[in-house]
Amino acid sequence: MPEYVKYVDVTKCDGCRACMVACKNWNDLPAEETNFLGSVQSHPKVTADTWNVLQYIEHENSKGDLDYLFRHSSCFHCKDAACEKVCPENAISYTEFGTVVIDQEKCVGCGYCVQNCPFDVISLKTYIDKNGKEYKKSHKCTMCTDRIEEGLQPACVTTCHTGAMEFGNKDEMIKKAEKRVTEIKERYPNAMVYNPQGVGGTHTVYVLAEKPSVYGLPENPKVPTSAVLWKDYAQPIGKMMIGATTMAVVGAFVTNKLFNKEGKEHDEDGGGGNE
Template sequence: MAEFVKYVDVTKCDGCKACMVACKNWNDLPAEVTEFQGSVQSHPKTSADTWNVLQYIEHENGKGDLEYLFRHTSCMHCKEAACEKVCPENAISYSKFGSVVIDHDKCVGCGYCVENCPFEVISLKTYKDKNGKEYKKSQKCTMCTDRLEEGLQPACVTTCHTDAMQFGKKNEMLLKAEKRLSEIKSRFPNANIYNPQGVGGTHTIYVLAEKPSVYGLPESPKVPTSAVLWKDYAQPIGKAMIGATTMAVVGAFITNSIISKSKNKNKQDEDGGGSHE
């Protein structure tokens, strides 16, 4: 089946927040009390109850003028997702559409996916069972996979009145992004297409007016090599040799090492890296 992509053109976004409202409504997410952000931005970042955030960024352009930049922020749905690699319970997988989804029946709330997401869009939510005992589950944008199964588009896309967000087959959306980039280069010299190959490309691609770091995006996110070795080699071999239960214990030790290495690597990537066009 063809891969699908959510295309986001930040130069067309007017900051209306309709995408945030649509996401809350469709996914039945509760309202969330947040501290005053000092601007029109309502939430500092995505959370377990807010999977979609409209960012407002004050930026001084090349002419010395102060301008607001907007960015729709949610899960990027990486083709090679670090969260999927480090999950010791195989609770994270790829749908036939390319979206990255969490199976909450398998999720044990270990938080490895939260720590390793290069875009910081996964959060843990605390629940209570019938006896009052607390437990946690990972939460994030699903790219409305349930809607896609019914032939519908993601809720955020359907409510965007400026066509800043569109959804379709990957090759068609990439061509659209290339065309738009050529149209805006004279106005935005630093404009680029954000589809980082260090994570295999993403199923949410952006046309950005400025460098990724201006929007709070890592310049060159990558899946840690240790995570790849763990998921693709150590875990399958280990399970075959010593059994799944024992391997889960071993996995906890290995994944803790992944977390530490991933944090250091992501910080280095954010401090310096190339653009993605």
């Protein structure tokens, strides 16, 4: 089964927000009350009920001119996803298409995925059960995996009237992105393909007009070392070689010391300091 990629060319986006409406409609996501931001942008960031957001950025370019930049913001669907590695319930997994999805039946709302996502695109939603007790679940963009399974494209892609988004074979989309960058370099000297390899590459690949930081994106996002050690080494070895009680103690240590914000910052800075 070939991997698929959502290709996003920010230089073609006109900020219409049709992608946001399509996502809300297809996924039956409720409307949210938000504060007026004073611009085209309706939400500060993605949330548990708004899985993609149209970002609006005013930027002074290298020539001293003012550029109005847009970016369709949603889950990147990393090939090596930190959220999948830190989930203690194996509620997050990869599909055959390369998308990263959350099994709501398994999710316990611990929030480790929220804390460790380098792009800050996962959110917790609070629910109330029939007994009045609160519980939480993690939510994010699924890249419309249910549509892909039926041979359809993601809802956001189908509604984009400027051709800023396409969906197709991974290699073809990456080649398209690279070609587009060469075409716009004269106008946008800092143009680049954003497909960070620190997370194994992503299944949402961008053509950016400026450096990632201009869009609020990390320049070189990586999976935290603590997450790699836990998922790829400690957890499987623990299951094979030590008892359940000892594994629980090890798990508690890791979650308390490594999967919190302080542990994440310590790991990224190499021992003291700080998308």
